[in-house]
Amino acid sequence: MFENELKEEILSVIFQCESEKECENLKDFFCDAMNQYKSKLNQYKSEVNQHNAELNQHADVDNANCCSSASNSFDKDEKIESIIETIREELGDNYLALAPKENITIPTWSFNYESYNDTNTVHVDNFIYRDEDVDELCEAGKLNRNICADCHSLNVQPASLHQLRWLFEVAIPSLGLHNFTLLDVGSRLGSVLYSAYLYSSAKKIIGVEINEYFHNLQLKVVKQEKLDDRISLYLNDITSDAGLNLLSTVSPQIIIFNNVFQFFIGEKDEKSGNTSKSKLRKIWKVISNSIRKSGTIIVSIPSLEEQFAEAESPIDLTQWVRESYVGKNPRELKRFKKDYGLQLEDMNDITSVFIYQVI
Numbered sequence: 001m002f003e004n005e006l007k008e009e010i011l012s013v014i015f016q017c018e019s020e021k022e023c024e025n026l027k028d029f030f031c032d033a034m035n036q037y038k039s040k041l042n043q044y045k046s047e048v049n050q051h052n053a054e055l056n057q058h059a060d061v062d063n064a065n066c067c068s069s070a071s072n073s074f075d076k077d078e079k080i081e082s083i084i085e086t087i088r089e090e091l092g093d094n095y096l097a098l099a100p101k102e103n104i105t106i107p108t109w110s111f112n113y114e115s116y117n118d119t120n121t122v123h124v125d126n127f128i129y130r131d132e133d134v135d136e137l138c139e140a141g142k143l144n145r146n147i148c149a150d151c152h153s154l155n156v157q158p159a160s161l162h163q164l165r166w167l168f169e170v171a172i173p174s175l176g177l178h179n180f181t182l183l184d185v186g187s188r189l190g191s192v193l194y195s196a197y198l199y200s201s202a203k204k205i206i207g208v209e210i211n212e213y214f215h216n217l218q219l220k221v222v223k224q225e226k227l228d229d230r231i232s233l234y235l236n237d238i239t240s241d242a243g244l245n246l247l248s249t250v251s252p253q254i255i256i257f258n259n260v261f262q263f264f265i266g267e268k269d270e271k272s273g274n275t276s277k278s279k280l281r282k283i284w285k286v287i288s289n290s291i292r293k294s295g296t297i298i299v300s301i302p303s304l305e306e307q308f309a310e311a312e313s314p315i316d317l318t319q320w321v322r323e324s325y326v327g328k329n330p331r332e333l334k335r336f337k338k339d340y341g342l343q344l345e346d347m348n349d350i351t352s353v354f355i356y357q358v359i
């Protein structure tokens with residue numbers, strides 16, 4: 001039907017309303033119907049993209065192989081185990097994977113961490129230590145058993161391996177992206193970088209880390225595991241001139257922010273007197289002003305909505321980014337859970353990864 005005829009039809013329906021209330025109800029109905037239609041359309045687009053990505057993968061097989069020294073899933077899993085082993089060796093008995101004198105503050109102003117405090121919380125990196133490893137460390141007295149039993153084993157939220165595999169093997173291919181440049185803001189042990197190297201077709205992988213201890217650790221792992229053909233590392237504060245300059249010169253297609261700021265900004269800056277929230281507001285203002293290229297993918301944990309709301313940021317997110325639900329339709333999630341042998345609770349990790357596209 002032509003658009004004008006359609007409008008006539010809609011108007012004739014509206015004019016049948018007998019009260020303002022009926023008209024309001026009809027408006028709500030239209031809004032709901034439009035939202036349902038948009039979500040179906042997104043789902044359909046994601047399926048088409050997935051299909052195209054699979055076709056591309058077949059057609060592009062040589063290209064994809066050249067981007068990964070480990071060519072099949074078994075080799076990749078072996079390689080990631082070797083990387084994890086190298087990191088553990090580098091860390092030695094630093095089981096908490098903290099840098100010397102590192103100042104991590106639990107963001108108790110965030111409703112997610114209200115009940116956490118220094119006595120009931122331990123930092124465990126779940127990329128290098130899975131649940132069974134944590135149990136073993138507790139058994140061996142290397143981690144505080146009371147805290148383990150309390151199960152408040154908060155980490156400073158590095159991404160887990162299955163979150164990363166979902167991101168690189170399901171979500172990003174669904175976006176139809178290949179041979180892209182990826183930048184991980186706050187790369188810490190380098191988990192995102194190594195996973196991108198093995199499980200994605202990224203041609204350039206960049207890690208920016210503010211902490212020298214972790215930057216040096218990444219340098220060692222990258223050298224030892226021979227990953228420097230695609231991974232580059234920078235020791236920078238992303239909000240500094242050098243960090244922002246890097247963002248604009250590299251112009252990455254994908255930028256990852258996984259719990260970068262909340263735990264690392266301290267409670268109060270003694271010099272400026274700034275509180276956490278006002279620091280976060282400033283950080284996101286600078287970052288959102290710097291990432292303007294339309295189509296850039298931003299991956300965020302937790303959601304940008306949550307981070308902006310907690311920082312009480314006045315920035316209107318809807319003017320900057322649009323959320324994408326790739327890889328999250330129930331059928332894809334069910335298949336991922338089955339293929340990767342995951343438990344239901346693991347799936348919460350997946351649904352807590354948020355993907356956005358700059359408008």
Ligand SMILES: C[S@@+](CC[C@H](N)C(=O)[O-])C[C@H]1O[C@@H](n2cnc3c(N)ncnc32)[C@H](O)[C@@H]1O
Pocket residue numbers: 127156157158159184185186187188189190191192208209210211214236237238239258259260261264
């Ligand atoms: C939770 S870790 C994320 C680790 C990794 N990206 C992952 O997903 O596994 C956050 C890291 O961000 C770093 N960081 C905090 N503020 C930063 C800043 N302004 N610029 C660069 N890195 C920062 C911290 O030192 C920490 O290592």
